[in-house]
Amino acid sequence: MATQSGRDKITRNIVIGMVIFVVAIGVIFSFIGNKSSVDAVIPSNVSKSDGYGIVLNGDLEGKPVIDLWEDFQCPSCARFEAINGAYIQQLVTEKKAKVIFHLLSFIGPESILAANAAACSSDEGKYLQFHSYLYANQPTENSGKWTSVGLLEAGAAVGLTSSKFKSCVNAVTYNGWVTNVANDGASKNINSTPTVLVNGKEIDRNTQYTDLTAFKSAVEG
């Protein structure tokens, strides 16, 4: 039978101390890394009052407001886009609705990079084109496609070739903004992507997300 020696006790206390240290550091870094930053660089067309979302037709009055919470890597979001994307684009170009895109990043690092790149495309006025290109070419989750190289290729495919866009994608300029959007979603209890709100009210995910006619009537009332 082993006996409890003094040295055993010291080792024990050291190890306990180290484990507590790891846990404490982990928790502290998680809190700091996840805090919203008021100093975060913010892309164009983003308004703090609209929860850091990318706003199209922000000055439109008396028209429906559509809030879209989505993640570029989420398959259901790609399905939603395939069904309703063209209609949403039409609403934007014909100035029939104000549309706010909240780009979440639940699915992992490549969601963050894709959201950043989309914000870069917004700076260049090509947000909608880039947005639908990313969904139309959605890879498997975190497969390595939505890293800078793939995202720059995606940009080039819709005519985003400026050096400004490239450096914005490469430097992940809007990393802090992506965190702010995520925290805004967390505080608004968004627990699924896509989540779609019309005039501030969530529409029915079982019937109105996957049917264009139902979605149209939800928007147009």
Add this chain to the structure above:
Amino acid sequence: MRRLKPWLGLFARLVLGGVLVTAGYLKAFNLSQAKMAVRAYEMFPIPVANIFGLALPWLEIGAGLLLLIGISVRYAAAFAGALMFFFILAISQAWARGLSIDCGCFGGGGQIDPSQTRYLSEIVRDAGLVLISFYLFRYPTSRFALEKLPENMINVEKREG
């Protein structure tokens, strides 16, 4: 049986500790998802759920490390057992209230399609882990533990043998 017990203890430590470290690790680096997973249970006010989602992965990692290394096994096992019991409560209330969520135990989480819920198997798994925690709490001595004789078991061992 006396010869077998330390090996059983080792097995229990590896299973429970391994599950905890894996579960914590898979969540600790996607915290917006971890927060969402806790919110989706609809048990706490949203800000509380978000804090919980940030801290939980690291607590799991901590308890898991203690079990794997074999230090303070009784306390770590008690903590793990309480945690698993709490998870069972959380999953059961979600099931009873008709929420359709993923347990988010190993990453993932949030609302899912009702046809994809797996409440029963999640509860059975956690119940198994509760039993392992009980075992380790009662018989914390095991092979290859850094702490040969858990402090609070010295008297028991002396009495038994």
